[in-house]
Each structure stands twice: as structure tokens, then as C-alpha cells.
Amino acid sequence: MARAQTDNLPRPQNQRPSQRVVEPAPPIAPAEIEEPKKARRPQMMRQYDLIDRVKAYNPNTNEDLLNRAYVYAMMAHGTQTRASGDPYFSHPLEVAAILTDLKLDDATIVAALLHDTIEDTAATRAEIDEKFGPEIGALVDGLTKLKKLDLVTREAKQAENLRKLLLAIAADVRVLLIKLADRLHNMRTLDFMPPEARRRTAEETIDIYAPLAARIGMYEMREELENLAFRELHPEAYRVLTGRLDALAARNHGLIGEIEVQLTGKLADSGITATVLHRRKRAYSVWRKMERKAVGFEQLSDIFGFRVVVQKLSECYQALGIVHTTWPVVPGRFKD
Numbered sequence: 001m002a003r004a005q006t007d008n009l010p011r012p013q014n015q016r017p018s019q020r021v022v023e024p025a026p027p028i029a030p031a032e033i034e035e036p037k038k039a040r041r042p043q044m045m046r047q048y049d050l051i052d053r054v055k056a057y058n059p060n061t062n063e064d065l066l067n068r069a070y071v072y073a074m075m076a077h078g079t080q081t082r083a084s085g086d087p088y089f090s091h092p093l094e095v096a097a098i099l100t101d102l103k104l105d106d107a108t109i110v111a112a113l114l115h116d117t118i119e120d121t122a123a124t125r126a127e128i129d130e131k132f133g134p135e136i137g138a139l140v141d142g143l144t145k146l147k148k149l150d151l152v153t154r155e156a157k158q159a160e161n162l163r164k165l166l167l168a169i170a171a172d173v174r175v176l177l178i179k180l181a182d183r184l185h186n187m188r189t190l191d192f193m194p195p196e197a198r199r200r201t202a203e204e205t206i207d208i209y210a211p212l213a214a215r216i217g218m219y220e221m222r223e224e225l226e227n228l229a230f231r232e233l234h235p236e237a238y239r240v241l242t243g244r245l246d247a248l249a250a251r252n253h254g255l256i257g258e259i260e261v262q263l264t265g266k267l268a269d270s271g272i273t274a275t276v277l278h279r280r281k282r283a284y285s286v287w288r289k290m291e292r293k294a295v296g297f298e299q300l301s302d303i304f305g306f307r308v309v310v311q312k313l314s315e316c317y318q319a320l321g322i323v324h325t326t327w328p329v330v331p332g333r334f335k336d
């Protein structure tokens with residue numbers, strides 16, 4: 001008797017093999033695995049990449065100045081290398097690139113390129129003043145002073161540290177911005193450092209640099225700094241929370257897009273031009289909140305958020321009204 005192709009599962013003698021046709025398993029597609037940060041070694045940014053980034057937001061940039069700073073810093077750092085084995089110059093270059101994301105002026109970008117030259121190379125303040133002008137010289141000098149401050153205050157109490165740092169940078173906020181970008185790049189490339197240095201850098205980041213970033217309104221930078229430090233200090237908690245956040249995001253994927261579309265539509269119906277952005281809490285903020293409120297992951301209600309950016313102040317409350325009439329307010333959970 002002809003039979004359909006059957007499975008080969010073991011079964012009791014008196015049981016007929018299943019008549020179900022066994023579908024061949026689909027070929028296993030190569031999974032799209034996101035490369036872990038440490039394995040990613042992108043090619044070093046080129047001179048024109050940096051110039052292009054600046055030109056994209058500042059058409060009047062002084063290209064000659066940027067080019068001279070690039071070459072000067074590259075020559076000054078020469079054959080120095082980072083712990084990763086990369087040429088040292090890749091670091092100031094990445095720091096400058098982070099600052100182009102913040103659309104900063106030429107002096108800041110140039111000072112970022114030069115930020116480690118006085119401390120780590122034969123370059124001097126006088127030479128930088130002469131070649132790039134006193135404005136840039138002062139910025140680089142400020143960063144050199146902050147670096148020295150780091151070394152002396154490492155043992156000091158956090159608040160003390162913070163205050164000294166703030167005092168030192170009060171003269172020009174651009175020095176602080178470069179310092180934060182410097183720290184961010186160091187945190188992104190922390191994996192190559194010895195364990196003790198990693199822990200110390202991560203602690204310092206949470207205690208000093210993340211609060212400083214928040215103090216000047218750089219919330220995204222604060223979140224990234226904290227999250228990188230958290231990964232270093234509590235790797236297991238980081239792994240578990242990131243996994244749960246990823247799972248939650250995957251489960252709500254459609255819903256989040258839907259809310260965004262619905263909200264944008266409702267606002268447009270009322271004549272409000274708004275940008276609706278969604279954001280997701282990072283592992284560190286979830287962890288901190290769970291600790292602070294002594295609650296479990298399931299009890300957190302603000303893992304996803306929507307930000308509505310409108311043109312005029314009066315539209316803020318109009319937009320809020322639209323949100324309230326579209327979705328019910330959870331009693332006791334509304335803050336204005």
C-alpha cells in the first residue's frame with residue numbers, strides 16, 4: 001500500500017505512523033546578528049569625512065583651518081597607539097565627529113582634534129596659539145587643565161570633584177562639551193582597557209560626567225554615558241534588563257508605530273504641525289527606577305515614551321489636550 005511520506009518519530013507498536021506529510025524544514029536563514037560593540041572596528045574616519053560632516057550643517061566652515069588642525073594633530077600624535085591598537089589619532093578624530101553631531105562651531109571641532117596634544121605630545125600652548133589663534137589655544141588649554149584635575153581629584157569625594165570640575169569649565173561651556181565627547185568615546189572603547197581602569201572610569205562616569213551632561217541639558221549623552229557605565233559595573237543586570245527591553249520592544253513594535261501615526265494625525269487634524277518621536281528607556285534608567293521605587297520590571301509604566309515637538313508654546317497645551325482626549329489618563333500618574 002502506498003503511503004504518504006511520514007515522519008520517523010519513534011512510537012508504540014500499535015500506533016499507526018502519522019499520515020501527516022512532513023514539511024521539509026525551511027532552510028535556516030543566517031541570523032542577522034548585531035555585532036557587539038567591541039568587535040566593531042570601523043575604518044578610521046578620513047579627513048574629508050570630517051569636513052563633510054561639518055559642511056553639512058555649517059556651509060561657511062573654515063575648511064583650511066579644519067584641514068590644518070587635522071594634519072597637525074595627526075603629525076603630533078605620530079605613531080602613538082591606543083589600547084585597542086588603533087592609531088592614537090583615531091581618538092581625537094572620533095571626539096571631533098561626536099561634536100559634529102551636536103553641530104558645534106569650527107573652534108570646538110578644531111579644539112577637539114587638538115585636545116590631547118598639549119598633554120600627550122610635544123605641542124605647546126604657545127604653538128597652538130600661534131597656529132590656530134588664542135581662542136582655540138584657550139579651549140585646548142582648558143582641556144589640558146581638566147585632565148590634570150582628573151588625576152588629582154580621583155580620590156576626592158564626588159561632590160567635591162564635581163564642583164571643582166564645574167568651576168574649571170565655567171569659563172567656556174565648549175570645554176565641557178569637548179570633555180564629555182572625550183569621555184563618551186573613551187566609554188565606547190572601554191573594552192580594551194585593563195579591568196581596574198575600566199571600573200574606575202565607569203564609576204567616575206556615573207558619579208561625575210553623566211550628572212554634568214544632564215546639568216547642561218545633554219540628556220541623550222547622559223543616557224549613553226550611564227548605560228555604558230552600567231554595562232561595565234553590573235554586566236549581569238545590564239544583560240538581563242537589555243534582554244527584557246528588547247523583548248518588550250519586539251512585542252510592541254506595531255503598537256508604537258500605530259500610536260505615532262495616530263497621534264501625528266490627530267495633531268494635524270487640529271492644525272498643529274508637530275514632530276512625534278518615540279523613545280525607549282535604557283537599561284540603566286530602568287534599573288535605577290526599580291531600585292529607587294523598589295518595584296519590579298512589570299510595574300514600570302513608562303518604558304516607552306512619546307515626545308511631541310511643536311512650533312509654538314501655546315500648541316504645547318493644545319497637544320496635551322489632544323493626547324488626553326484620545327487616551328485615558330491613569331489616575332494619579334499625570335504630571336504637568
Ligand code: MN
Binds near residue numbers: 115
Ligand atoms: Mn582624549
